[in-house]
Amino acid sequence: MGEDTPSEHIPGGPSGHIPGGAGHGRTVVPLVRMRPRRPDEEHRAATPLELLFDLCFVVAAGQAGARLVHALAEGDTGHGIAGYLVVFFAIWWAWVNFTWFASAYDTDDVPYRLATLVQMAGVLVLAAGIPRAFDDGEYGVAITGYLIMRVALTLQWLRAARGERGAGRTAALRYAAGLALAQAAWVVLVLLPDAAWAWGFGPLVAAEIAVPLVAERSRRTPWHPHHIAERYGLFTIIMLGESIAAATVAVRTALDDSAALDELLPIAAAGLVLVFAAFWIYFAVPIHEYLVSNRQAFVWALGHYVILGSAAAIGAGIEVAVEQATHHAHISTRAASFAVTVPTALFMISTWAVHSRHFKVGAAQQLVLPVGAVLVLAASFAGRWAVPLAALAAACTVAAGLWLAVVRPDQDGPVVGWRRDATG
Numbered sequence: 001m002g003e004d005t006p007s008e009h010i011p012g013g014p015s016g017h018i019p020g021g022a023g024h025g026r027t028v029v030p031l032v033r034m035r036p037r038r039p040d041e042e043h044r045a046a047t048p049l050e051l052l053f054d055l056c057f058v059v060a061a062g063q064a065g066a067r068l069v070h071a072l073a074e075g076d077t078g079h080g081i082a083g084y085l086v087v088f089f090a091i092w093w094a095w096v097n098f099t100w101f102a103s104a105y106d107t108d109d110v111p112y113r114l115a116t117l118v119q120m121a122g123v124l125v126l127a128a129g130i131p132r133a134f135d136d137g138e139y140g141v142a143i144t145g146y147l148i149m150r151v152a153l154t155l156q157w158l159r160a161a162r163g164e165r166g167a168g169r170t171a172a173l174r175y176a177a178g179l180a181l182a183q184a185a186w187v188v189l190v191l192l193p194d195a196a197w198a199w200g201f202g203p204l205v206a207a208e209i210a211v212p213l214v215a216e217r218s219r220r221t222p223w224h225p226h227h228i229a230e231r232y233g234l235f236t237i238i239m240l241g242e243s244i245a246a247a248t249v250a251v252r253t254a255l256d257d258s259a260a261l262d263e264l265l266p267i268a269a270a271g272l273v274l275v276f277a278a279f280w281i282y283f284a285v286p287i288h289e290y291l292v293s294n295r296q297a298f299v300w301a302l303g304h305y306v307i308l309g310s311a312a313a314i315g316a317g318i319e320v321a322v323e324q325a326t327h328h329a330h331i332s333t334r335a336a337s338f339a340v341t342v343p344t345a346l347f348m349i350s351t352w353a354v355h356s357r358h359f360k361v362g363a364a365q366q367l368v369l370p371v372g373a374v375l376v377l378a379a380s381f382a383g384r385w386a387v388p389l390a391a392l393a394a395a396c397t398v399a400a401g402l403w404l405a406v407v408r409p410d411q412d413g414p415v416v417g418w419r420r421d422a423t424g
Contacts, residue, residue, distance in 0.1 A: 046234060
């Protein structure tokens with residue numbers, strides 16, 4: 001999938017050190033030549049700028065979750081889910097593209113920071129356009145925000161091409177050209193009649209996903225496995241934070257409405273357990289050890305659309321369950337329960353499929369998460385106790401995984417790392 005970048009191409013020499021230290025307490029350099037970083041660079045971690053960038057996506061994810069809650073509570077399930085999938089793709093894919101570029105080419109100089117700030121502004125414009133996109137199918141504002149982010153990233157790729165040579169320069173130019181063509185197509189789609197959106201969205205999503213496949217045919221960009229794993233882990237925590245906020249809403253509502261206290265407090269407690277279980281499940285494996293090629297990394301990264309989308313949707317489902325318990329939602333108890341259990345089960349099964357199964361040995365370990373997902377779905381039929389029982393099923397899934405890790409000390413290979421992490 002391409003050769004490692006020679007150390008003499010790295011700013012700062014063989015150590016891979018970037019002047020300014022990627023923002024960790026050093027003076028920011030006004031301008032450096034953008035060249036690829038080493039994929040084996042030591043002590044590579046997320047930068048403060050990347051963390052600030054992620055916080056902007058909290059706003060966008062919160063807007064998408066709020067509109068999903070409103071649609072589900074009103075019984076408009078099909079429209080709500082479709083709108084959520086469309087909007088979340090824009091949020092997720094813009095974050096993905098920035099993250100992988102930063103892993104390979106972060107210089108942390110003034111132009112890089114300014115380009116990143118422009119992308120943050122685009123995120124906020126996208127967030128502002130989410131209600132219109134959800135409620136009225138008007139995607140103009142949301143697409144404008146998306147274009148702001150993508151234009152800034154295109155310029156970053158052009159800057160990277162100037163600092164590259166050979167196959168690396170070709171890959172960077174392919175990225176820039178692919179992004180430009182895709183954004184032009186989005187503009188055309190917005191200008192066409194509304195009916196065009198139904199048939200145009202899918203092909204354009206496929207075109208967006210094809211850009212890295214085409215761009216990196218001749219050479220892998222020098223992304224850093226440990227850095228990528230950390231960035232995805234941090235973003236997963238942010239998405240799970242939506243569920244923490246939903247549990248807080250449940251507690252506050254319970255305190256304000258003592259009549260529903262006996263129903264809301266179990267939902268709030270269950271919400272916290274679901275977040276803890278999801279956190280444990282995701283971070284039980286040292287996934288950076290698996291990310292050794294573009295092929296593996298691409299499938300893993302693409303699967304995070306489901307992982308991250310379902311993680312954020314768990315919080316929306318908890319809010320729907322709260323609204324149903326307080327008679328503010330026009331849906332049945334079972335429908336409200338599905339709003340929690342379906343995204344929880346999706347999170348568990350998708351995390352197993354693309355993330356954790358690579359570190360599990362034997363049928364028993366491989367079946368833990370799929371069986372746990374089935375049990376969570378089965379809890380949907382337990383009436384008012386559906387959400388607490390789903391949380392119990394998730395907790396038991398974690399406990400079963402821990403038990404299997406402890407009782408199989410004879411295993412070695414990748415599972416050793418999983419056993420170490422799982423038992424703390």
